[in-house]
Amino acid sequence: MNAKLKFTVATAALIGATNAAKAEDLTLCWASWDPANALIELSKDFEKKSGHTMNFEFVPWPNFADRMLNELNSGGKLCDLMIGDSQWIGGGAENGHYVKLNDFFEAEGITMDDFIPATVTGYAEWPKNTPNYWALPAFGDVVGWTYRKDWFERPELQAEFKEKYGRDLDVPNSLDELKDIAQFFQGRDIDGTTVYGAAIYTERGSEGITMGVTNALYNYGFEYGNPDSPYELDGFVNSEDAVAGLEFYKDLYDTATPPGSSNWYMGENIDAYKSGQVALQMNFAFIWPGVEADPNVGGGRSGYFPNPAGPNGQFAQLGGQGISVVSYSDKQDAALEYIKWFAQPEIQARWWELGGYSALKAVVEDPAFATSQPYAQTFLDSMAIVKDFWAEPAYAELLLAMQQRVHDYVIAGNGTAQEALDGLVGDWTETFEDEGKI
Amino acid sequence: MIHTPMDKIAEATPEPLARKVRGLSDRAIAWIFVAPSIFLLLAVNIFPLIWTIRLSFTNYKVNRPNREIDFVGLRNYERILTDSDTWMTMQATAHFLIWTIVLQVLIGFALAYLLNMKFKGNDMWTTIIVFPMMLSPAVVGNFWTFLYQPQIGLFNYVVTFFTGGDPSSFSMIGDVQLASWAIVIVDTWMWTPFVMLICLAGLRSIPDSIYEAAECDRASKWRQFWTITIPMALPFLMLAVLFRGIENFKMFDLVVQLTGGGPGNTTTLTSIDLKREAFEKWRTGYSSAYAVTLFVTVFGLASIYVKALNKVKER
Secondary structure, three states, X not given: OOHHHHHHHHHHHHHHHHHHHHOOEXXXXXXXXXXXXXXXXXXXXXXXXXXXXXXXXXXXXXXXXXXXXXXXXXXXXXXXXXXEEHHHHXXXXXXXXXXXXXXXXXXXXXXXXXXXXXXXHHHHEOOOOOOOEOOEEEEOOEEEEEEEHHHHOOHHHHHHHHHHHOOOOOOOOEHHHXXXXXXXXXXXXXXXXXXXXXXXXXXXXXXXXXXXXXXXHHHHOOOOOEOOEOOOOXXXXXXXXHHHHHHHHHHHHHHHOOOOOOOOXXXXXXXXXXXXXXXXXXXXXXXXXXXXXXXXXXXXXXXXXXXXEEOOEOOEEEOOEEEXXXXXXXXXXXXXXXXXXXXXXXXXXXXXXXXXXXXXXXXXXXXXXXXXXXXXXHHHHHHOOEEOOOXXXXXXXXXXXXXXXXXXXXXXXXXXXXXXXXXXXXXXXXXXXXXXXX | OOOOHHHHHHHHOOHHHHHHHHOOOHHHHHHHHHHHHHHHHHHHHHHHXXXXXXXXXXXXXXXXXXXXXOEOOOHHHHHHHHOHHHHHHHHHHHHHHHHHHHHHHHHHHHHHHHHHOOOOOHHHHHHHHHHHHHXXXXXXXXXXXXXXXXXXXXHHHHHHHHHOOOHHHOOOOOOOOOHHHHHHHHHHHHHXXXXXXXXXXXXXXXXXXXXXXXXXXXXXXXXXXXXXXXXXXXXXXXXXXXXXXXXXXXXXXXXHHHOOOOOOOOOOOHHHHHHHHHHOOOOHHHHHHHHHHHHHHHHHHHHHHHHHXXXXXXX
């Protein structure tokens, strides 16, 4: 054996031994949904290359926050990697649940400039708009709309719609147009079945109705506070425009949604849409690959559009998550290896192919991206108009207060929109006072 | 001479240990036996209770371990008692509690009375009636959401079959007027069999000789029912009310699955509200005060009720 060969064999043996010594069982925690299955598939490549074994802990959405925040708050070691919701980032950072990734990013040459700016702000930064990173944008998501293209294209419906509204039955340009379309389909007989206008978010228990109503509130002029004076809420959260937005959402619920849809979120909206009950559905973009693949509504029968504009702009509720390393993990090095692997452009491209929404610019700005799927352009357009809910450490209190106030007005019909938002200002003020922020 | 296993154990016990044990008084031996139970009781029940009372006077948040904990006096209690939302949840709980108990006792007792009459297929009917309470509340809540669905749910079809109209014209869990009744119906469907079983045990414990004596005295069936059946079954009925009252005061899973506490706060019972405060909002101090308030309420009511129950038993 010559010297060169000896060296090669020795090096290989050393690398093998090192890998064997470092091989870890990593656990990644996330929500139980379609993209999670895609991630299992994607992660096989990491297992092959790193020698580590990946385990997954997926929890259904309605219990996801409860389960995982309990895990983090108790300092649990179940999760080495956490794909946590965007609103958790403040708590994750301030309560010491997540490892700060700035040094790691710098050492590995990972730069946040390579990711869609909204996802960096939404999923990775705390405090917002500062270069302090606690996650790598993992899954871009946003609320958008799916519609029954095949129904919209029916000549008899087009004619009737044009006669009634004086315009074509097409993708709506405004929230008012969206409501017209939803009301047009409400209670209509299509192929012998009574169908309804739109499936919208109304769920009470976790975050559903908030994730829905904000799509109307933002576009009517709701603000989380005075842009020049943080935590000054009065006059912004409960402004006249915000009240009009809330009234719009209630009107949409009262006049254009299926009976009994008083506690619907992602799953119920998908079911209603796929079973042909509704012409439109509001939902996060993650469902679009599933819609396309569905035998009843896929294959060109559905179309997609971003949340339409309101009187004061066009915005959409941000969804999606970043991937973080849990500070209580004993396997942080291996977890960081996973993040390094996941950030690679070719892995991100594969992620998109499998149904995961990459937030890497190299993927979404590829000229072929927009035409790669029927919903790709809508995803890009939607990601350009996102706004997110509070990401404060006390986000859960803020969220539950909004759930209660909005549900009480929109679904239960108690009080007025002004009273609901005034009440919300009171709740949020109390929370910020408790937090010492006011 | 060794006769029993106890003798064998005594024989096998080393002499020094045996001498020590022999030296212990009966009282000491009794303490040795009950000490583990007392220790567990203190660790699992009493200590958490004292700790909860202590936390209820602070602004502690379990998800903010680094935050300074301030003593806030009675502020948490004041907030709870002056919060209109808390009173709404109390009201919702009272509505749920009263109506489920009334319906379950009436229907449960009627069913027990019928099943107590000997007829063919008696056992089979008992098994069928008992079936709902064997199911998990989460499962029951889930499938009743489908039964209540206006478009596909059986419930609306059955109602409109008798009343006429469009099944999708009303929504049991979406309508603020109906939602509180929707949860009462489901709980009654699920737990009436439990009340029925207790009542059945009560009815079967009444000796036939008492009825025979009443027959000899020419007492009518109606009079027998009011002067024999009801008084003798009353302790069992009251026991059933106690069990169901305690269970329904802490009702959580079934209602969360059915309505999520909505619409608005219409079906947000105290246990749901408490869970949200403690484990979703993480207001540990506040939720501790809330828990203490509920504990005092339930403990007070239950104590009064148990005294009444004992008086009935003594009669």
